[in-house]
Amino acid sequence: MTGNDLQSYAPLLLHLTLAMALSGVLVLLSSLVGWRRPSTTKSQPYECGITPTGDAREPFSVKFYLVAMVFILFDVEAIFLYPWAYIFRELRWFGFVEMILYIGILLVGYFYLWKKGALDWNRPAVRRDRAS
Amino acid sequence: MSLPLQDLCRVAPEIVLCAFAMLVMLLAPIVPRARHGILSTISVLGAGIALAATRFPAMYPGAAYSGLFRADAFSLFVHWIVCGAAFLVILGSTSYLQREDLDAGEFCALILLATAGMGIMAGAQELLTAFIGLEMSSIASYILASYKRDAPRSNEAGMKYFLLGSFATAFFLYGIALFFGASGSTRLDMMTPLANDSARTLLKMGLGFIFVGLAFKVAAAPFHLWAPDVYEGAPAPVTALLSTGPKAATFALALRILADVGAASPLWFWALWVAAVLSMFAGNLAALVQTSLKRMLAYSSVAHAGYILVALATAAATDHAEAGIAAALFYLVGYALVQLGAFLIVAQLGGPGERHVEIEDFAGVARRQPAMAACLSLFLLSLLGLPVTVGFLGKFYVFNAALESNLIWLAILLGLNSVIAAYYYLRVIVAMYMLREPEQEIAAEPVPWTLSLVLWIASMGTVYIGLFPARVIGFAAKAALNMR
Numbered sequence: 001m002t003g004n005d006l007q008s009y010a011p012l013l014l015h016l017t018l019a020m021a022l023s024g025v026l027v028l029l030s031s032l033v034g035w036r037r038p039s040t041t042k043s044q045p046y047e048c049g050i051t052p053t054g055d056a057r058e059p060f061s062v063k064f065y066l067v068a069m070v071f072i073l074f075d076v077e078a079i080f081l082y083p084w085a086y087i088f089r090e091l092r093w094f095g096f097v098e099m100i101l102y103i104g105i106l107l108v109g110y111f112y113l114w115k116k117g118a119l120d121w122n123r124p125a126v127r128r129d130r131a132s
Numbered sequence: 133m134s135l136p137l138q139d140l141c142r143v144a145p146e147i148v149l150c151a152f153a154m155l156v157m158l159l160a161p162i163v164p165r166a167r168h169g170i171l172s173t174i175s176v177l178g179a180g181i182a183l184a185a186t187r188f189p190a191m192y193p194g195a196a197y198s199g200l201f202r203a204d205a206f207s208l209f210v211h212w213i214v215c216g217a218a219f220l221v222i223l224g225s226t227s228y229l230q231r232e233d234l235d236a237g238e239f240c241a242l243i244l245l246a247t248a249g250m251g252i253m254a255g256a257q258e259l260l261t262a263f264i265g266l267e268m269s270s271i272a273s274y275i276l277a278s279y280k281r282d283a284p285r286s287n288e289a290g291m292k293y294f295l296l297g298s299f300a301t302a303f304f305l306y307g308i309a310l311f312f313g314a315s316g317s318t319r320l321d322m323m324t325p326l327a328n329d330s331a332r333t334l335l336k337m338g339l340g341f342i343f344v345g346l347a348f349k350v351a352a353a354p355f356h357l358w359a360p361d362v363y364e365g366a367p368a369p370v371t372a373l374l375s376t377g378p379k380a381a382t383f384a385l386a387l388r389i390l391a392d393v394g395a396a397s398p399l400w401f402w403a404l405w406v407a408a409v410l411s412m413f414a415g416n417l418a419a420l421v422q423t424s425l426k427r428m429l430a431y432s433s434v435a436h437a438g439y440i441l442v443a444l445a446t447a448a449a450t451d452h453a454e455a456g457i458a459a460a461l462f463y464l465v466g467y468a469l470v471q472l473g474a475f476l477i478v479a480q481l482g483g484p485g486e487r488h489v490e491i492e493d494f495a496g497v498a499r500r501q502p503a504m505a506a507c508l509s510l511f512l513l514s515l516l517g518l519p520v521t522v523g524f525l526g527k528f529y530v531f532n533a534a535l536e537s538n539l540i541w542l543a544i545l546l547g548l549n550s551v552i553a554a555y556y557y558l559r560v561i562v563a564m565y566m567l568r569e570p571e572q573e574i575a576a577e578p579v580p581w582t583l584s585l586v587l588w589i590a591s592m593g594t595v596y597i598g599l600f601p602a603r604v605i606g607f608a609a610k611a612a613l614n615m616r
Contacts, residue, residue: 108154115161 066118077106142196142203143255144188145211146248149218152178153244160237168236172226175240179219179247186211195257199319202257205611209461210254210384217377217468218247220586224476225369227580231484232280232367239279243373246272250381257392259308259318259342262385266304266349269378270297277366277374283485289365296348296358304345310338320392332395339399342389349382352441353410356434360418363430368479368486371426375433375475376468383440383464387457390447391615397448404445408542411438412549419556426478426489428556429471432515435553436467442542443530450537457612459529462605466514466522466597473590474511477504480583483575491560496569500576505564507587514594516557517550522597529605 044052084091084099091098113119140147156171156178163170189203189211196203222240229236249268256262274297278290312318314326314335326332344355351359363371389396415435422428440460447456481497481504482489498505514523527550534543597604 105154108158112157112161 063121067121070113070118074106074110136197138192138194139196139201141188141192142194143201143251144185145182145215146251148182148185149178149215149244149248149251152181153241153248156237156241156244160235160241163237165235169226169230171236171240172222172229175222175244176219176226178244179215179222182247182251183212183215183219186215189255196255199321200258200261201252201255203255205607205614206384206388206457206461207251207255209607209611210380210464211251213380213464213468214247214250214254214377217373217380217472218243220472220589221369221373221377221476224372224472224583224586225479226582228367228369228479234279234367239276242272242276246276246373247377250377253381254384256385256388257320259311259320262388263305263308265381266385267301269381270301270349273297273370273374273378276370277362279370280367283365285365286367287365289362292358292365293362300345300348300355303341303348307338307341307343307345310334310341312338314338320389326395335395336399339389339393339396340403343386343400343403346382346386347407350379350386350437350440351434352407352437353414353434354407356411356414356437359434360427360430363433364424364427368426368475368482368489371430372472372475372479375430375471379433379437380464380468383444383460386444387447387460388615390444391453391457397453401445401448404441404448405539405542408438408441408445409545411435411441412545413438416549416552416556420552422556423491424489425491425494425560426475426482426486428491428560429474429478432553432556433471435549436463436471436515438549439463439527439530439546440467442534442539442546445542446530446533446537446539449539454609454612455529455533455536457615458605458608459526459533461608461611462529462601463526465604465608466526466594469590469593469597470511470514470521470523473587473594474508474515476583476586476590477508477511480504480577480579481508483577491563492567494560495563495567497564499569501579503584504579504587507591509561509564510591510594512557512560514598516554520595520598522594522601525598525601525605 080102081099084095088095152175156175159171159174160168186208190208193204195201222243225239226236228234229239246269249265249270249272252265252268253262254265256265274290274294277293278287280286308318311334314331326335348355348358363375366374390400412435415431415433415438419428419431419435422431440463443456443460443463445456447453447460450456478489479486481494481501488494497508510521514521517523517527527546531543531546534540534546
């Protein structure tokens with residue numbers, strides 16, 4: 001890469017340096033000049049004003065991951081509906097059929113999840129004990 | 133806007149594969165477990181129909197979806213390999229799934245989806261489309277590698293494959309980004325003349341990253357370290373698929389880039405040269421000291437990736453690259469047939485839980501199961517490259533192509549490596565035919581007819597193409613000519 005390309009980034013670099021220097025100076029100053037009176041309440045982790053209870057690092061059910069993943073999948077796929085709706089009139093029947101197909105594919109996935117019990121929170125994970 | 137019927141015809145095999153995968157996924161939770169055999173049957177049918185559906189892209193060759201995908205003789209050839217591999221693996225694994233008490237539905241659906249991804253890779257004419265194909269096949273492979281959830285080895289294989297595979301994917305993606313930055317397009321066939329030196333540097337870096345990503349996926353040294361662990365830990369039928377289909381598709385993508393992007397050939401030539409030599413030596417030398425047959429075959433597949441890379445280096449070296457491309461395609465056919473057969477035999481002879489995959493466990497197999505021993509010997513001899521088998525001709529064409537484009541050293545190293553490889557292939561055959569059986573009797577399980585059929589197809593193919601290669605090599609040459 002030649003120098004000419006990089007030169008256009010010079011203001012950005014200047015900005016970065018300035019920002020880092022300024023924030024560094026501020027943090028340094030406040031720790032030098034300011035005074036500290038620690039107390040038990042103050043040194044507790046901040047939990048949005050609620051009294052903290054126990055450690056956050058404990059194992060929790062793997063089902064959270066499953067549900068979160070499924071949610072993300074369907075959530076992201078719903079995004080495609082917006083641009084489709086926007087140009088629906090231009091696409092006419094072609095767009096309609098394509099979207100029906102698309103939603104059909106999603107429904108297959110949904111049906112699979114449902115039947116496999118991924119949406120049922122109270123059911124134990126679908127896993128049989130095998131003698132191995 | 134009307135229905136793009138011709139475009140749909142050009143991706144007909146992928147549509148069939150995806151439709152059948154969805155059908156199987158729909159049926160999987162409904163059909164009772166005892167009757168899961170029917171899912172395998174449907175999937176075999178799906179792979180077969182996809183194979184037949186390659187008629188459609190053959191009838192309407194050309195670019196589809198505004199140039200994202202291309203149906204030509206080359207993509208057709210690779211489609212045959214990957215769909216055929218899926219067909220044989222699903223058919224050959226039905227009895228394995230029953231024996232190991234694994235769900236057939238998801239297994240088959242994942243194989244079909246992976247195959248659709250490989251098909252997309254074979255036809256992709258644009259890097260992001262290729263990336264989607266690569267990911268479709270990779271993600272399905274990660275799950276398949278860890279399909280035996282109760283076995284720690286299988287879990288380990290899946291985890292390793294996933295972590296290293298996503299790392300390689302990141303390389304590939306970064307390469308695409310740089311390629312786009314340099315050329316202003318992700319289309320492979322629409323390279324604009326580069327603006328200046330900085331664009332040229334970007335393109336070089338991009339192609340370098342893409343090379344690393346692809347080399348990882350085909351398990352070429354020095355990016356092969358994941359392969360032995362994954363191939364050994366994954367269920368044997370999955371290994372059969374992993375070491376054939378995705379490899380063929382990835383090599384196809386590399387060849388497509390070599391043929392379409394003019395700047396790739398001079399840039400990749402030395403990388404291919406070095407990777408080829410390293411893969412041949414790393415694979416063969418490590419295979420010499422293995423005690424597990426599965427692991428030995430894994431290292432041998434690294435070596436075979438090296439042989440194919442020799443063909444790729446040939447394709448990159450000369451102006452008339454057709455010989456190299458044709459040799460690579462032909463090699464892939466022979467390699468896929470044989471490798472599939474060998475791993476499926478390992479799956480069967482390994483017994484429940486695949487406990488007997490050490491080479492010493494194969495002592496006396498010739499007496500217990502003569503047919504299986506004969507098949508495995510044939511496959512090993514083909515991997516070794518003995519005349520009459522397809523492996524010999526594959527090596528011959530690669531060797532010839534290398535000589536024609538004056539890559540004397542590569543040709544010499546290829547020959548040398550074939551000699552090294554003889555030792556460990558023959559060791560297995562010696563064990564099967566000459567060593568005494570182990571103390572504790574390993575029960576000879578009856579061979580299910582599905583597996584017999586697959587092995588019959590594979591061994592017949594090995595010998596038939598080995599004796600009458602004209603049609604296959606003819607088509608490979610046509611595919612290679614057609615690419616430019």
